[in-house]
Amino acid sequence: MNIKDLPEESLFTPGHTACAGCPAPAIVRNMMKIFGKDTIVYTPANCLLVFSGTYPYLAWRVPYLHEAFENTAACISGVARAYRKKGKKTLVVGIAGDGGTYDIGIQALSGAAERNEDVIYVCYDNEAYMNTGIQRSGATPYGAATTTTPAGRKIAGKLEHKKDMAEIMRAHEVPYVATLSISHPKDFLEKVEKAKETEGFRYLHVLSPCPTGWRFDPAKSIEIARKAVDSGMWTLYEAEYGEITNIYKPKKKIPVEEYIKGQGRFRHFTPEMIAELQKWVDRKWKRLYGELPES
Amino acid sequence: MxxxxxxxxxxxxxxxxxxxxxxxxxxxxxxxxxxxxxxxxxxxxxxxxxxxxxxxxxxxxxxxxxxxxxxxxxxxxxxxxxxxxxxxxxxxxxxxxxxxxxxxxxxxxxxxxxxxxxxxxxxxxxxxxxxxxxxxxxxxxxxxxxxxxxxxxxxxxxxxxxxxxxxxxxxxxxxxxxxxxxxxxAQGGKAFVPRKKWLPTVEEMPIGGATPAMETDAGLVGIGSFIENKTGDWRTFMPIIDKEKCIGCKFCWFYCPEGCISMEDGKASVDYDYCKGCGICANECPVNAIEMKREVRT
Structure with a gap:
């Protein structure tokens, strides 16, 4: 599957009110092209809900549901069971943000994964609560400035590292777990296709750089996603029943300093902070890709 | 005061x-x-x-x-x-x-x-x-x-x-x-038609708060209706595509957050009714066929 194999017809309309340069609409639009018409989408509270479903408007051309923040996985479980009971194969997709996945939605998510519900759960990860005005979440990387972890004189940005949510989901040994980046279209589309074909619980985790919250030029969203992959801040892999089956390894590893450049949320970084973040990236890199390349 | x-x-x-x-x-x-x-x-x-x-x-x-x-x-x-x-x-x-x-x-x-x-x-x-x-x-x-x-x-x-x-x-x-x-x-005399708002009565509101796709006197509502909302006036810079240079790779079509790029005769074309001018298409074009120009509105 490549870009040119995608259908022209879109199931997600223009006219939505996402910030200019937000890659989330491109992420969901291209996913929907593969999921197809026989799909029902659920979102909890997140930016996507607000920019794609402001009453009475809706950007989706498929049935669309909204419920509370914490119960995405519980709701899609129920919807899927109802469809299956009626003998229908309709694809049931829940799309939550990082706050609704890492923090608020994790218990429902863990439960649904353990029960192996026949759903696709998508986490689009912009590394903070952007919808409510950039508050830190479990997904916010070390040192990033948010409104609840401001870059002050004594404490500069978030003190803790990002939680590895995809690994938590892999540990559930569900049929399919994949991490995706919109900057790598072929890899992205193949994983979405694979998720569609798989039965049982599927977890897709997409990085979604946020021009407003990360404070960078809106034209650079895709470029920053690409740098996230090349630096190892974001890793791309697939896992089936807990076993890693496919790894996308960047051709050349770039220093984390190059990734954080141009992002206002890291502007206050000292050389010590860069070193701390690099250490975290290197640990993650070694775990997935093996030895570090010689620098 | x-x-x-x-x-x-x-x-x-x-x-x-x-x-x-x-x-x-x-x-x-x-x-x-x-x-x-x-x-x-x-x-x-x-x-x-x-x-x-x-x-x-x-x-x-x-x-x-x-x-x-x-x-x-x-x-x-x-x-x-x-x-x-x-x-x-x-x-x-x-x-x-x-x-x-x-x-x-x-x-x-x-x-x-x-x-x-x-x-x-x-x-x-x-x-x-x-x-x-x-x-x-x-x-x-x-x-x-x-x-x-x-x-x-x-x-x-x-x-x-x-x-x-x-x-x-x-x-x-x-x-x-x-x-x-x-x-x-300033000159006067410009007429504004107040935007109609679709507000359903209790009888019109479907059970469970669901909004089916409907055509109302305020335009479309429900599924697929966001198309009514033209976001082109958000823009300061507009992408101009050089059709000679365009190789039809569809990267801009894939990346565009608005989904407002379509392919005409194998070349990319922008729907300016929706383009917010983010500049992703110009930044990602592998052959630099797209340029962001300051838009002059008349």
Whole structure:
């Protein structure tokens, strides 16, 4: 599957009110092209809900549901069971943000994964609560400035590292777990296709750089996603029943300093902070890709 | 007491402008309050902010409905809504536009000041963020606060957030705008059709709060209806595609957040009704066939 194999017809309309340069609409639009018409989408509270479903408007051309923040996985479980009971194969997709996945939605998510519900759960990860005005979440990387972890004189940005949510989901040994980046279209589309074909619980985790919250030029969203992959801040892999089956390894590893450049949320970084973040990236890199390349 | 209503787009800094103006008035010994209208607005969507200034304590906490001054940070806004709504008889409107006051057309003839704040901001700040330049224009047009106080307020407010250098640059933008502001009278006679809002009656509202796809007198609602919302006026820069250079790789088509790029005869083509001008297509084009150009609206 490549870009040119995608259908022209879109199931997600223009006219939505996402910030200019937000890659989330491109992420969901291209996913929907593969999921197809026989799909029902659920979102909890997140930016996507607000920019794609402001009453009475809706950007989706498929049935669309909204419920509370914490119960995405519980709701899609129920919807899927109802469809299956009626003998229908309709694809049931829940799309939550990082706050609704890492923090608020994790218990429902863990439960649904353990029960192996026949759903696709998508986490689009912009590394903070952007919808409510950039508050830190479990997904916010070390040192990033948010409104609840401001870059002050004594404490500069978030003190803790990002939680590895995809690994938590892999540990559930569900049929399919994949991490995706919109900057790598072929890899992205193949994983979405694979998720569609798989039965049982599927977890897709997409990085979604946020021009407003990360404070960078809106034209650079895709470029920053690409740098996230090349630096190892974001890793791309697939896992089936807990076993890693496919790894996308960047051709050349770039220093984390190059990734954080141009992002206002890291502007206050000292050389010590860069070193701390690099250490975290290197640990993650070694775990997935093996030895570090010689620098 | 006098009241100001700011019309801008999310991210242009209308709220910061309202706050900095209040600070400038405060520095001159007045009481002042400012606050934005809170909603679900994203960056680029129309937003409002308010400032009240008085020589005694201000107890009123409502939005500003009958302003003495209306400030418009983005000229596309005067096309889609009547910014003069509720403006006092001898009120004044201050608009960011390259036009002269006499060339501006509004719903009625009113005192009007204009300044090309976007060009000033691009030149001095390198970004089309017009909130500080427009403050200089307010000082000039209204004479209510001095440009010195405006500069002080900007350095204090923006300097604290963006660093000293950025604070001083923004103060300079205000000073330049102060000098370039033109004051005159705008033309009237522009008709605005109030937008119809679809509000269902209890009988019309389906069980469970679901909205089916419907065509109402306010247009489409429900599934797929966001197509009614044209976002093209959010734009400052527009992508221009060089069809000769375009190789039809479809990367822009894939990456475009709006989904407003289509392929015509194997070449990319932009639907400007929806393009927000983010510039991703130009940044990602592998053969540099797309250029972002400052849009001149007539």
């Amino acid at each position: 006098y009241e100001i209503r700011f019309h801008g787009r999310g991210g242009q800094g209308g709220r910061m402008a309202a706050e900095a103006y209040a600070l400038a008035a405060f520095l001159e010994g007045s009481y002042a309050v400012s606050f934005p209208f809170f909603g679900a607005e994203r960056r680029g969507a129309p937003v409002r902010a308010f400032t009240r200034v008085d020589d005694k304590k201000i107890r009123i906490k409502t939005q500003v409905y009958e302003p003495d001054y209306v400030v418009v940070l983005d000229e596309t806004l005067i096309e889609t809504e009547d910014v003069l709504e509720g403006l006092k008889e001898d009120g004044m409107v201050i608009i960011n536009t390259a036009k002269k006051p006499e060339e501006v057309r509004l719903s009625k003839p009113v005192k009007c000041a204009t300044v090309d704040a976007t060009s000033i901001a691009l030149e001095i700040l390198g970004r089309p963020i017009t909130n500080t330049a427009i403050l200089g224009a307010i000082a000039k047009a209204t004479g209510r606060v001095s440009i010195d106080s405006i500069e002080k307020a900007i350095i204090e407010k923006f300097g604290a957030r963006l660093g000293k250098e950025a604070g001083e640059k923004n103060a300079k933008a205000a000073r330049v705008a102060y000098e370039k502001t033109l004051v005159g009278v």
